[in-house]
Amino acid sequence: MSIRITHEDIADLCKGSVFLATGGGGDPYVSQILVEKILEKHGPVDLVSLSDVPDDAFIVAIGEVGAPSVSLEQLPIGTECLDVVDRFEAWVGKKITHLVSFEVGGANSVIPLIAATTKKIPLIDGDGMARALPEAQMMTFAIEGVRPTPAVAVDYTGGAVYFDTEDTLIYERQIRNIAMAMGGMVFTAESPMTAAEARCAVVPGTISFALELGRMLTANFGNSVHVEKPLRELFDRSDYGILKHLYTGKIVDINRKVVGGFDVGEAIVEALGNDMPPLTLAIKNEFLVATVGDKVVASVPDLITIVDHETSSPINAERIHYGQRVTVFGIGCPPHYRTERALKVVAPRAFGFDFDYRPIESL
Amino acid sequence: MRIGIDVGGTHTDAVILDDQIVMASTKVLTSKNVKDGVINALDEVLSESGIDCHAIDAVMIGTTQFTNAVVQRRELAPTAIIRIALPSGEMVPPMLDWPDDIADELGRHIYMIHGGKTYDGFPIAPLQDDEIDAAVDDIVAKGVRLVAVVGVFSPSDPTQEQYVAARISARHPELRITLSHSIGRMGILERENAALLNASLLPLADKVVSSFASALQERDIKCPFYISQNDGTLMSADFAAEFPALTFASGPTNSLRGASLLTQLDNAVVVDIGGTTSDIGVLQDGFPRQSNIAIEVGGVRTNFRMPDIQSIGLGGGSLVKDGGATIGPQSVGYRLVEDGLVFGGDTLTTTDVLVASGRALIGDKERVADLDATVIKTATEKMHSIIDNGIDQMKSSRDPVPVILVGGGAVLVSESLKSAAEIHRPEHSGVANAIGAANAQVGAESERIVSYRSVPRDKVIEEISSLLTADLIRAGADPETVRIADIEETSISYMANDSTKIRVKLVGDLLLRKSGER
Numbered sequence: 001m002s003i004r005i006t007h008e009d010i011a012d013l014c015k016g017s018v019f020l021a022t023g024g025g026g027d028p029y030v031s032q033i034l035v036e037k038i039l040e041k042h043g044p045v046d047l048v049s050l051s052d053v054p055d056d057a058f059i060v061a062i063g064e065v066g067a068p069s070v071s072l073e074q075l076p077i078g079t080e081c082l083d084v085v086d087r088f089e090a091w092v093g094k095k096i097t098h099l100v101s102f103e104v105g106g107a108n109s110v111i112p113l114i115a116a117t118t119k120k121i122p123l124i125d126g127d128g129m130a131r132a133l134p135e136a137q138m139m140t141f142a143i144e145g146v147r148p149t150p151a152v153a154v155d156y157t158g159g160a161v162y163f164d165t166e167d168t169l170i171y172e173r174q175i176r177n178i179a180m181a182m183g184g185m186v187f188t189a190e191s192p193m194t195a196a197e198a199r200c201a202v203v204p205g206t207i208s209f210a211l212e213l214g215r216m217l218t219a220n221f222g223n224s225v226h227v228e229k230p231l232r233e234l235f236d237r238s239d240y241g242i243l244k245h246l247y248t249g250k251i252v253d254i255n256r257k258v259v260g261g262f263d264v265g266e267a268i269v270e271a272l273g274n275d276m277p278p279l280t281l282a283i284k285n286e287f288l289v290a291t292v293g294d295k296v297v298a299s300v301p302d303l304i305t306i307v308d309h310e311t312s313s314p315i316n317a318e319r320i321h322y323g324q325r326v327t328v329f330g331i332g333c334p335p336h337y338r339t340e341r342a343l344k345v346v347a348p349r350a351f352g353f354d355f356d357y358r359p360i361e362s363l
Numbered sequence: 364m365r366i367g368i369d370v371g372g373t374h375t376d377a378v379i380l381d382d383q384i385v386m387a388s389t390k391v392l393t394s395k396n397v398k399d400g401v402i403n404a405l406d407e408v409l410s411e412s413g414i415d416c417h418a419i420d421a422v423m424i425g426t427t428q429f430t431n432a433v434v435q436r437r438e439l440a441p442t443a444i445i446r447i448a449l450p451s452g453e454m455v456p457p458m459l460d461w462p463d464d465i466a467d468e469l470g471r472h473i474y475m476i477h478g479g480k481t482y483d484g485f486p487i488a489p490l491q492d493d494e495i496d497a498a499v500d501d502i503v504a505k506g507v508r509l510v511a512v513v514g515v516f517s518p519s520d521p522t523q524e525q526y527v528a529a530r531i532s533a534r535h536p537e538l539r540i541t542l543s544h545s546i547g548r549m550g551i552l553e554r555e556n557a558a559l560l561n562a563s564l565l566p567l568a569d570k571v572v573s574s575f576a577s578a579l580q581e582r583d584i585k586c587p588f589y590i591s592q593n594d595g596t597l598m599s600a601d602f603a604a605e606f607p608a609l610t611f612a613s614g615p616t617n618s619l620r621g622a623s624l625l626t627q628l629d630n631a632v633v634v635d636i637g638g639t640t641s642d643i644g645v646l647q648d649g650f651p652r653q654s655n656i657a658i659e660v661g662g663v664r665t666n667f668r669m670p671d672i673q674s675i676g677l678g679g680g681s682l683v684k685d686g687g688a689t690i691g692p693q694s695v696g697y698r699l700v701e702d703g704l705v706f707g708g709d710t711l712t713t714t715d716v717l718v719a720s721g722r723a724l725i726g727d728k729e730r731v732a733d734l735d736a737t738v739i740k741t742a743t744e745k746m747h748s749i750i751d752n753g754i755d756q757m758k759s760s761r762d763p764v765p766v767i768l769v770g771g772g773a774v775l776v777s778e779s780l781k782s783a784a785e786i787h788r789p790e791h792s793g794v795a796n797a798i799g800a801a802n803a804q805v806g807a808e809s810e811r812i813v814s815y816r817s818v819p820r821d822k823v824i825e826e827i828s829s830l831l832t833a834d835l836i837r838a839g840a841d842p843e844t845v846r847i848a849d850i851e852e853t854s855i856s857y858m859a860n861d862s863t864k865i866r867v868k869l870v871g872d873l874l875l876r877k878s879g880e881r
Contacts, residue, residue, distance in 0.1 A: 030455060030552070033455060033459055033460050034454055034455050037454065037455075037459065038454065067482075067862075069549075069864075070482050072549070072550050072551070072552075073482070073515060073516055073549050073550060073551050074448075074451050074452075074479070074481060074482065074487070074515050074516065074551070075448065075451050075452035075455045075515075075551060075552075076451065076452070076454075076455070077450045077451055077452070077453045077454065078452075078453055078454025078455060079453070079454065156450065156451045156481075156487060157450070157487075157488070158450065183481045183482070183485075183487075184481065184482045184483075250755070250756070252761050270761075322758075323755065323756040323757055323758065324756070325756065
């Protein structure tokens with residue numbers, strides 16, 4: 001069954017994508033109004049399920065890379081996605097048959113729709129993270145051995161930089177630093193895949209899932225006690241498999257600093273009306289580890305999402321402040337992140353923590 | 364001696380302060396022309412105190428006229444926007460997400476030209492004089508007289524906005540211009556909206572400011588007067604005529620500042636309990652703590668410096684249901700005096716519970732004499748826990764804080780509060796807004812994105828401070844008293860090179876001249 005996305009779906013899709021962004025991914029507001037406008041003009045997009053992708057497909061991932069807060073001041077042109085597709089095709093000498101998002105968490109859930117509707121290139125229902133994560137080597141594409149390049153990054157001048165390396169760690173270093181020199185935010189086309197590669201490397205169904213999640217949050221607007229049951233049912237039916245209520249309480253302390261380009265912080269949530277020890281969250285752009293007392297209750301690559309207790313709106317890590325009443329949910333990561341080679345790059349040790357990953361359902 | 368005036372939609376309040384002592388206070392009806400209400404209020408406080416008008420050193424006025432104009436879509440003049448950003452933002456034009464009714468009021472006079480700067484100050488595209496000139500000529504041809512100008516990263520580097528303004532003025536000196544960097548913060552859409560709203564209010568601002576001036580003149584008050592702004596600081600009358608939008612949240616701010624003056628507390632939580640809601644704000648070093656999220660004014664997203672106010676659905680008219688277990692958010696509001704039980708109505712409200720508990724004498728207590736004791740107990744506990752929770756969410760550390768209760772519904776708090784270290788109920792709290800206005804200082808702030816690797820932190824702060832000091836002196840501050848009130852730094856996520864957003868705020872005491880010196 002194919003899912004059609006219209007301009008009226010974008011607000012819900014963004015809401016779902018912020019929930020899956022686990023505190024990262026930035027504020028998608030500018031992308032939301034841009035994509036709404038473009039879809040209204042060029043028409044809806046039908047998502048293609050991975051199983052319907054023909055064997056001879058040539059699939060390319062597109063999205064934006066850089067600092068989301070920069071693009072709240074320096075807006076995108078709106079056509080970078082089209083440019084990046086043209087540049088990529090011209091350089092590689094091959095037509096892209098299908099696009100895929102590299103990150104469902106945050107603005108990159110909707111950015112590929114711009115190229116999909118304008119250039120009428122089918123968009124795959126799926127992505128390369130199933131959440132938000134900070135670095136290219138953490139994408140399922142890289143984990144499953146997809147070469148990150150040929151890749152193209154286009155900036156606000158319409159100018160481009162071309163990448164050709166087979167090492168994703170090197171690509172990550174290049175793109176991060178070059179993005180800074182290109183105005184802080186670039187649009188990229190990267191990780192070209194065959195259909196066979198995409199079938200193992202793309203996490204299926206995440207875009208339509210984010211939309212369904214957003215719709216559910218809109219329909220069940222209210223406090224998190226009220227939303228928990230429909231949320232649990234929704235995640236149970238999905239590749240995420242499980243959603244657990246981890247904690248409800250109040251933010252009592254928050255501190256952050258920058259280490260190596262990352263916003264590293266800690267937030268402490270204290271329970272109200274019972275003697276549970278406080279929950280501590282470690283934050284590096286996203287929420288990475290949740291601990292109650294000495295016990296880790298959820299860790300990356302499983303998802304940790306914080307919602308406002310009264311409205312169930314997901315809260316971005318940059319917006320956490322003292323006094324908020326919050327509910328913390330832990331969500332299982334899809335099977336793509338549970339393999340040995342995935343855990344090498346996304347387990348807690350990959351973020352500098354000194355313990356091994358244990359799946360959320362066993363905690 | 365100072366006079367503070369608060370011109371609200373319904374009431375105009377005035378106070379005379381001698382240093383920090385309230386000499387006289389009054390509440391009169393706001394007049395349609397603003398001026399008569401101000402004159403009435405002045406007459407009342409001057410005659411009540413017997414103070415000679417020549418003894419007044421300064422008059423401070425807070426007003427909601429401009430907020431009301433935006434919310435009610437009235438007296439907004441047609442306004443053009445020139446955005447210096449192309450090629451960036453091409454498909455996200457100005458006013459894209461505005462409600463239609465207010466966008467229509469301003470007209471959709473949208474001009475996008477090449478230019479702007481990146482986060483690190485590199486030009487996005489060169490400015491083109493012919494583009495600027497063509498836009499301006501078209502604006503003039505349409506008969507539009509007001510122009511807002513916004514440039515990418517102008518809060519860090521305003522030179523392009525200034526260049527465009529100078530070019531406009533040279534070509535068409537009759538146009539009035541608002542530059543976005545002088546009114547808003549990072550976040551181009553919100554800052555652009557702020558500049559547009561401000562420019563469209565300029566004709567009304569002339570009218571309001573001159574009616575204040577002529578009210579004072581008619582009563583022979585010759586001292587300078589000031590208008591209070593969102594962040595609890597003052598602007599001169601001339602400055603207010605240029606930046607009316609800076610008054611948008613001055614009401615709650617003045618209420619907080621007034622509470623601070625009345626209690627002599629600089630750090631406290633202020634709860635203003637009305638008929639339908641309680642507004643909770645936080646005083647930090649004598650100023651309201653500011654919100655850091657986008658705030659809509661009349662449906663338009665802005666990022667004005669607004670106090671962080673949490674409204675909770677509890678007031679003197681809140682409905683009491685479920686045997687006292689549910690209170691609010693529904694309220695009988697201003698109909699309390701008809702619908703409340705103690706006033707002869709048949710709706711159980713928080714005020715009725717209070718009267719039944721014997722802690723206040725309002726209306727006819729016989730009418731609640733047989734209210735069940737468990738209901739009274741449950742409802743009283745619930746009211747306190749609602750307020751307690753509200754305070755707890757707002758206070759900035761886990762320790763109990765001093766709490767200042769103001770507003771007509773303050774009597775609802777009849778017991779202690781867990782979150783409160785102490786509870787203050789100041790006298791004159793009904794005119795806290797006017798007192799807050801009279802007590803305001805002058806302030807200025809600026810924000811930019813910097814890398815401390817290339818410019819040391821001290822140097823950044825010094826540079827921003829010296830620019831702001833000049834602004835403050837222009838706004839009427841005594842140079843001797845100017846100090847840094849606040850430095851806020853936020854690291855920018857996903858950036859490779861340690862960029863930090865820094866916001867610096869300076870305040871200073873008003874330089875009071877002797878009357879007649881003006």
